[in-house]
Amino acid sequence: MEDKKLLTLKQKSFIETVASNFNETDLCLIEKLGIARNTFYKWKKQFSNEIDRRLRELFSGDKHLWFAALSKEACSGNVAALRLCFEMTGEYVPFSKSEIEKKIAPKINVIITDSDVPDTHSDNNQP
Numbered sequence: 001m002e003d004k005k006l007l008t009l010k011q012k013s014f015i016e017t018v019a020s021n022f023n024e025t026d027l028c029l030i031e032k033l034g035i036a037r038n039t040f041y042k043w044k045k046q047f048s049n050e051i052d053r054r055l056r057e058l059f060s061g062d063k064h065l066w067f068a069a070l071s072k073e074a075c076s077g078n079v080a081a082l083r084l085c086f087e088m089t090g091e092y093v094p095f096s097k098s099e100i101e102k103k104i105a106p107k108i109n110v111i112i113t114d115s116d117v118p119d120t121h122s123d124n125n126q127p
Contacts, residue, residue: 010035014043019054 007015017033024032030040044051073081086092 011043011047014040015047015050015054018044019051019058022055 014033014035018029021029021032026040026044030037033040035043070081070085074085083092
């Protein structure tokens, strides 16, 4: 992480602008900041920790609103929201198909009765 005292005003403005406008495209931010494209990408990489820190600061106060909205969506039947709630609480852990088969297959018992097997000796099956 860069020492804040060594940052220029332009760099501090860059960090704030990128974090505050996270939903904007890079090209839009480049235009808004008035800097060269190569400078933008260099700084974006160089100051990524500062940008992330600033994003966390900006949005930390809104978490309770996010959780309330997510809870409302989950309670209304939104499956994606419900899944996210379970993932966040650790109550949902996705499994691969092979993991599921390993867990379920040993518990499945198949019983085949005579009525399940076609009678190949009967005259009814002759063409």
